[in-house]
Amino acid sequence: MPEAPADSECAAQFRDKVVDELIERGEIVSKEVEGAMRKVERHKFAPEATLEDAYKPYNAVVTKRNEHGNAVSSVSAPQIQAFMLEQARIRPGMRVLEIGSGGLNAAYLAELVGDVGEVTTVDIDPEVTDRAARLLAEAGYPDVRVILADAIEGVPAHAPYDVIMVTVGAWDIPPAWVQQLAEDGRLVVPLRIRGLQRSVAFQREANRLVSTSVRICGFVPMQGPGAHDSxxxxxxxxxxxxxxxxxxxxxxxxxxxxxxxxxxxxxxxxxxxxxxxxxxxxxxxxxxxxxxxxxxxxxxxxxxxxxxxxxxxxxxxxxxxxxxxxxxxxxxxxxxxxxxxxxxxxxxxxxxxxxxxxxxxxxxxxxxxxPGPRIAVYPAGTPDDRIPELPGGRVIDKDHCRVTLSWPxxxxxxxxxxxxxxxxxxxx
Incomplete structure (x- = not known):
C-alpha cells in the first residue's frame, strides 16, 4: 500500500529533525551527505520499526537475528551512517563497493555518486541480498547492483573501486579489498583492533593503507570465512x-x-x-x-x-x-x-x-x-624493517595483514x- 500523505509528511519531519541534529553535533559536515540523508526515505528500509524508532539518531534497527538471538543484520544508526559517509568522501561519478548489504546505505551511496557513478553492494546471506534488492527497487534505486557472494574476495568484476565501504565488523583486511581499490582509492572499514572496533578511513598508498580518520563504532561481525572469534x-x-x-x-x-x-x-x-x-x-x-x-x-x-x-x-x-x-x-x-x-x-x-x-x-x-593514532596496514609477511612506523608504534599481526598503530x-x-x-x- 502506498503511504498516506500524512504519513509521508510525518516521515519527512522525522528525517529533517535527525539530519538537523547530526549537523548540530558535527556528524554531518558536507552538503552532499546532508542532501542524501534528507532525500532517502530511511523508514522504507526499516519496515520492522515504527517511524519514531526508524529515525532515532543513535539507534540501529535489527533486521535479522540468529538462532541464539544475536543480531546478524541491521540498519545502522543515522549517526554512524553519516560519519562513515563523510569519512568516505564520495563524489559524483565514483565507482563504489559496499560490503554488507541492507539497502539503505546503498541508496545513500547512489545519491552521492549520481547518475554517472556506480554502486555495487554484496553480502553472503541470501535473505539479506533479497531484502536489499527488493527495498532498493521499491525506493527508486533499481540500478544498484546487489550481489550474493562471500565479500572476502570483494567483487572483481566491477573493480577498481574509488571507495570500498564495509558495513560489517571486520577483524582482518583481505588482500582483495586492497587490490580492488583504485590507486588512490579509499577503504572505510569497521576494523576490530585488540577487541576495540573503530571505523577507520584508509587511503591507499601503493600496497599499504594509511588512516585519515578513526571513529568509534559498533557493527555486527562478518560471517563466513572472514569471521573471527575471540x-x-x-x-x-x-x-x-x-x-x-x-x-x-x-x-x-x-x-x-x-x-x-x-x-x-x-x-x-x-x-x-x-x-x-x-x-x-x-x-x-x-x-x-x-x-x-x-x-x-x-x-x-x-x-x-x-x-x-x-x-x-x-x-x-x-x-x-x-x-x-x-x-x-x-x-x-x-x-x-x-x-x-x-x-x-x-x-x-x-x-x-x-x-x-x-x-x-x-x-x-x-x-x-x-589527533589520535596513525594506523597503517601492510600485507602479511612484510618485514619489520619495511614498516616505518616501527619501533615507535605497535604491530598487530592478522591472517592477511599487519596493522600498525603509532601516536603523534x-x-x-x-x-x-x-x-x-x-x-x-x-x-x-
Missing amino acids: QFLLVTGTDEIALRFDDGLPAEPNLLDNAVLSPRAETWTGVTVKRGEPIDMLQMYMATVMPGFCLMSVDKDLDSGIVAPWNKRFSMAAVDGPNFAYITPRLTEDEQFFEYGVHALGPDGPEFAAKIADHVRTWDQEHRGG STTTAAGDQGTLHHTTEQGE
Whole structure:
C-alpha cells in the first residue's frame, strides 16, 4: 500500500529533525551527505520499526537475528551512517563497493555518486541480498547492483573501486579489498583492533593503507570465512571473571591460576575526565601500549568481589605472566569527574599496577586531545624493517595483514577531542 500523505509528511519531519541534529553535533559536515540523508526515505528500509524508532539518531534497527538471538543484520544508526559517509568522501561519478548489504546505505551511496557513478553492494546471506534488492527497487534505486557472494574476495568484476565501504565488523583486511581499490582509492572499514572496533578511513598508498580518520563504532561481525572469534580465559575457573583476547591467549595462561589468591593492589593515577567526556582514544592508546591487552567482564550473578570494576561488562585489562590488571574509574568527591586507577592481582601486583598507571599518565600528558593514532596496514609477511612506523608504534599481526598503530604527540588543546570523536560510556 502506498503511504498516506500524512504519513509521508510525518516521515519527512522525522528525517529533517535527525539530519538537523547530526549537523548540530558535527556528524554531518558536507552538503552532499546532508542532501542524501534528507532525500532517502530511511523508514522504507526499516519496515520492522515504527517511524519514531526508524529515525532515532543513535539507534540501529535489527533486521535479522540468529538462532541464539544475536543480531546478524541491521540498519545502522543515522549517526554512524553519516560519519562513515563523510569519512568516505564520495563524489559524483565514483565507482563504489559496499560490503554488507541492507539497502539503505546503498541508496545513500547512489545519491552521492549520481547518475554517472556506480554502486555495487554484496553480502553472503541470501535473505539479506533479497531484502536489499527488493527495498532498493521499491525506493527508486533499481540500478544498484546487489550481489550474493562471500565479500572476502570483494567483487572483481566491477573493480577498481574509488571507495570500498564495509558495513560489517571486520577483524582482518583481505588482500582483495586492497587490490580492488583504485590507486588512490579509499577503504572505510569497521576494523576490530585488540577487541576495540573503530571505523577507520584508509587511503591507499601503493600496497599499504594509511588512516585519515578513526571513529568509534559498533557493527555486527562478518560471517563466513572472514569471521573471527575471540578467546576467553576464565581467571577463577568459573565464569565469574572472563578475560577476552582478540589476538590469541597468553603463551602460558596457567600462570594466572593463583593470581586471585594475592591481595588486590590499587593505584590511582590523578588523571580525571569530565562525566560524558569521550575516552575512545584512551582505550586505543592503552590497547597499543599495554602488554597482554584484553577486555575483562564480570558475571554479576557470580561476583564475589575479587575484582571491583566500575563497569562489570567491559573493562580494559592486561596480563603479564602470573599477574593481571584492569583499569577502572571512580567518581571524584564533587561527582563531576572520574579519576582513573588500576587494580592488579598477582605476585607482582603493585609493580604491574604502577606500570599501567604510568601509561595512563603518559596518554594524559602527551596524547590527550591530540589527533589520535596513525594506523597503517601492510600485507602479511612484510618485514619489520619495511614498516616505518616501527619501533615507535605497535604491530598487530592478522591472517592477511599487519596493522600498525603509532601516536603523534598532542597538537591540539586538551578537551578538543570531544568535538572529534563520538562519546563512549564512562567506566569502560
